[in-house]
Amino acid sequence: MKTILTVTSPDLDDTDLKLAATLCEEHGAHLAVLVVKLAAAPPIGGYAAIVSDAWLQEREADKASLKERTAAVSDLLATLSISADVSSDYPEEPWVDDIVGRRARYADLTLVGPQLLRGGILKSKVIAGALFSSGKPLLLVPRGSSPTLRPRRVVVGWDSSLEASNAVASALDILSTAEDVRLLLVDPVEGESGQGAEPGADAAAYLARHGVRVTVDRRPSQGRSIAAVLRQHAVDTAAELLVIGAYGHSRLEERIFGGVTKSMIDEPPLPILMAR
Known part of the structure; x- marks a missing residue:
């Protein structure tokens, strides 16, 4: 296991990142972080023209939060003693699993920690992408556990x-x-x-x-x-x-x-x- 991928978002804290970093330290592995913010769905129906400005403003706010979170992750990774990289994406919901799957192909393992396991669309998309689109294994880490890749x-x-x-x-x-x-x-x-x-x-x-x-x-x-x-x-x-x-x-x-x-x-x- 020389590359471990984890996925975070502007709505999550650093819990999963730190768990993944600990595993990377344990194995001398590289940590890859993907920061994802689900794109605001476009307005549909008779009110689309009226709310389009609000939708555009929401998208701009999303992009700003994504940029801020990505910068914060970069700052955190810079304090660690492991090699690491961070990338970001702002996909619409139907494409998230494909994006995660493509990124996971270049890792040996995708870690889904307790923050992401709390639920929501991103959880299901990350798990689906890792399992169905990468050909690589997935590690689920529930709250309160201490994961290791050298279990007894x-x-x-x-x-x-x-x-x-x-x-x-x-x-x-x-x-x-x-x-x-x-x-x-x-x-x-x-x-x-x-x-x-x-x-x-x-x-x-x-x-x-x-x-x-x-x-x-x-x-x-x-x-x-x-x-x-x-x-x-x-x-x-x-x-x-x-x-x-x-x-x-x-x-x-x-x-x-x-x-x-x-x-x-x-x-x-x-x-x-x-x-x-």
């Missing part, structure tokens, strides 16, 4: 999916230095059309070849959601990081019916590394 204990949510496989591949450097990695399978299905004759064995062998100290844990859901089982297992094993594949179902299905990814994004119980 890690839980990996494993279901033999492409998304889970990509998440594990993205986290190999992290997993190989951990003292205890638990590969958790919830309601595993045996057989060739499921997760093999011994669910989890193939994944554990793959990880072991990379020097990962891995244990396979199989747990029944017993009427609980998979997200609830993952959360409880992370607590039971005192995990410092959870690694999961993201959006095994479509985003529409997740939004309508719920799912592990949505649940974890809404309420991350600990730092979570996601990839798809």
Whole structure:
């Protein structure tokens, strides 16, 4: 992990920046900061001509706040002992995820900290851009946690999916230095059309070849959601990081019916590394 990206805005404080800076110091990595302000939507309808002046004034105020925030971030970065850069953008809402995704392609990891996790459009756009448009992993850091890319204990949510496989591949450097990695399978299905004759064995062998100290844990859901089982297992094993594949179902299905990814994004119980 030699480049870590984080996204901020004029509406957020420096909490996420400082968390990302700490991780960069830990790894000797470069910190890339993208400052985003969502562009004011243009007026529509019969009153458009009347309010157009107000809209233009709002846009000018937005640009001024974006410039001010970008300068403040630059000043903060100048006080740090790490290499860093800052860029800014003033996109309309539909294009934010594309912009974030393109920027994230030049980083090894995108960090979404507690400030951005508070909610809003920017949160969803940054997460979507990082997961769907960058090909790189995302690290969610909830309030009160101390993230590290050298955790001692890690839980990996494993279901033999492409998304889970990509998440594990993205986290190999992290997993190989951990003292205890638990590969958790919830309601595993045996057989060739499921997760093999011994669910989890193939994944554990793959990880072991990379020097990962891995244990396979199989747990029944017993009427609980998979997200609830993952959360409880992370607590039971005192995990410092959870690694999961993201959006095994479509985003529409997740939004309508719920799912592990949505649940974890809404309420991350600990730092979570996601990839798809």
